[in-house]
Amino acid sequence: MCAATSGYQGKSVLVIDHAPKAAAKIRISGGGKCNFTNLDVSPSHYLCQNPHFVKSALSRYPSAAFIELVERHGLEYEQRELGKLFCKERASDLIQILRTECDWAGVEVMTHCAIDQVAFTNQQYLISTSHGEFTADKLVVATGALSFPKLKASGIGYEIAKQFGLNVIPTSPGLVPLVFEGKWQERIAALSGLALDVNVSCGTHAFKEAILFTHTGLSGPGILQISNYWQLGKTIEIDLLPGLVVVEELKVLKKSGQPVQKWLNQYWPKRFTQAWLEWFPIENQLSNVPDEMLIDYAHQLTHWTLYPSDTAGYDKAEVTLGGVDTDEVSSKTFEAKKQPGLYFIGEVLDVTGHLGGYNFQWAWASGVACGLAL
Ligand SMILES: Cc1cc2nc3c(=O)[nH]c(=O)nc-3n(C[C@H](O)[C@H](O)[C@H](O)COP(=O)(O)OP(=O)(O)OC[C@H]3O[C@@H](n4cnc5c(N)ncnc54)[C@H](O)[C@@H]3O)c2cc1C
Structure with missing residues (x-):
């Protein structure tokens, strides 16, 4: 969502992911049908040390906006109890929509590419990866959190935050047996x-x-x-x-x-x-x-x-509580206050939704807000 939004703004965007396929969590979520949002989304559905932090992004990109996007692409979906929306057929239909949006926006997606380290020199981010080095004016960290390590979850987002002096709230497994x-x-x-x-x-x-x-x-x-x-x-x-x-x-x-x-x-x-x-x-x-x-x-x-x-631990947890302290980033642009050009979105932040499509809605909303600001 962030990459496509930014690409539509005319930016040159590269998505780097070490997983063999993008969006693994979408593929397996909701029993393979992905509970991609909820009809009733409000800040009260989120845990965050600063409960006001989520307000701006959620109001600028409400669930209705994401529903409008998927309807435009012809996704068939169904409503279940408590306002939860699921794909009717399979979650990969939703992944295809996001890939199409990225294609239309001119975004390049590089999978199988592991990030080794990040440096900031001469006002540029230098990203060392298994596929060589890349430089960028702006770096968005959307690396998620620690839950479901078998889907290539990693704590690299927290390491990058700490490297640039940002506080990270201690993490623990959430939405877990x-x-x-x-x-x-x-x-x-x-x-x-x-x-x-x-x-x-x-x-x-x-x-x-x-x-x-x-x-x-x-x-x-x-x-x-x-x-x-x-x-x-x-x-x-x-x-x-x-x-x-x-x-x-x-x-x-x-x-x-x-x-x-x-x-x-x-x-x-x-x-x-x-x-x-x-x-x-x-x-x-x-x-x-x-x-x-x-x-x-x-x-x-x-x-x-x-x-x-x-x-039951991170192996069985759908989400991770805690993460990059939201006091460290702007709630409008998601840019780190101490480090210009560095952004954090999605689950890597100390924002955790209730069960019911709220975590994906946070990923979409924070991604769009950041994409518009890049
Ligand atoms: C089993 C399960 C079911 C779920 N079901 C739902 C649901 O139905 N509804 C809902 O709202 N939420 C659900 N969630 C939660 C939801 O999947 C997450 O909140 C959401 O995916 C977070 O999005 P994100 O983009 O921040 O991070 P992620 O989707 O986790 O994406 C992070 C990406 O970063 C990549 N990455 C990580 N480290 C590196 C590295 N070192 N180098 C390169 N790339 C890296 C990963 O490969 C991954 O593709 C579920 C989670 C799980 C585990």
């Missing part, structure tokens, strides 16, 4: 493959989305979302019956004499009900259970507290 140890690892693994619609929270942040039980811990959209806010030592809380006033439901159950197991089976897969009642037993008939105990049990169902032992 959470893993467990000991008793809870075993219990969760035994339910591997099971999904539940819940409300999952960490501190003041909450997401009403599905969670998935796996062999190592919990995954699924709800867990990926909350992982952005979870840190080692913190707990997560799960409301297993979102939308219900559970204590009132239990009191009605007590009066009616209906069994608890049957009631829970209305909302959960039987396998989960059975496991839950083993972990947290209660009389199946509530007639003799005191109301105070019902209050405690309702709390247990709506505030199931879990202690993840870690995240």
Whole structure:
């Protein structure tokens, strides 16, 4: 997006990428269909030490602008839950659109080309690569972050930032499954493959989305979302019956004499009900259970507290939290304040979106803002 935008401005642009093919993450994202943007994008969908930083680029290049671009190229897409937009056929259709835009804008794309080092001499950037040296008046670092190293992710963007004296906020895996140890690892693994619609929270942040039980811990959209806010030592809380006033439901159950197991089976897969009642037993008939105990049990169902032992790490993370400190770059042009001609866009910055197409929208929006400013 940055290269094409800049090329259309009449600039001579070379994209250097060490991967064998450009845009690897687009190709595999969204189960091969790429969740390329969202109908509802606002700064509240992003984590950044300076929450105002994303406002300018997102308002100048909203999701409607990207939708207009892909429609112009005839991309067939579909809307899924919570405003997420996906390619209808395959993500490579979207890559082809970006390649076409680059071709029309006269951009040269060089793949298989690794950057060894960058220097700034005589007001020019000297880029040493596996394909020789290149010089440029301006250098845009769009090297992404540490997630998914098997797709050639690297930390070179942070190294370049540090080389020029820019602060880098410590990084950690984001939008990532959470893993467990000991008793809870075993219990969760035994339910591997099971999904539940819940409300999952960490501190003041909450997401009403599905969670998935796996062999190592919990995954699924709800867990990926909350992982952005979870840190080692913190707990997560799960409301297993979102939308219900559970204590009132239990009191009605007590009066009616209906069994608890049957009631829970209305909302959960039987396998989960059975496991839950083993972990947290209660009389199946509530007639003799005191109301105070019902209050405690309702709390247990709506505030199931879990202690993840870690995240599944960068190998499984969709994004990287932290990155180049946004105080170091202009929110309008993305140029480093201390280093003229050096720009940082996309995920290399300390900007992380929620799950739902927000990370690509940030890549498009920051790319266009920078491309216009080059
Ligand atoms: C499995 C997975 C699924 C995802 N699904 C979605 C989704 O559906 N929706 C969404 O919004 N976001 C999704 N994301 C996040 C999204 O892919 C990223 O936020 C986005 O790609 C960031 O764009 P970027 O251009 O900043 O970096 P990247 O897309 O990571 O591109 C960086 C490029 O720099 C190149 N590079 C790195 N180091 C060097 C070097 N030393 N020399 C030369 N080239 C180098 C890499 O090869 C790469 O091509 C997903 C991520 C993953 C891993």
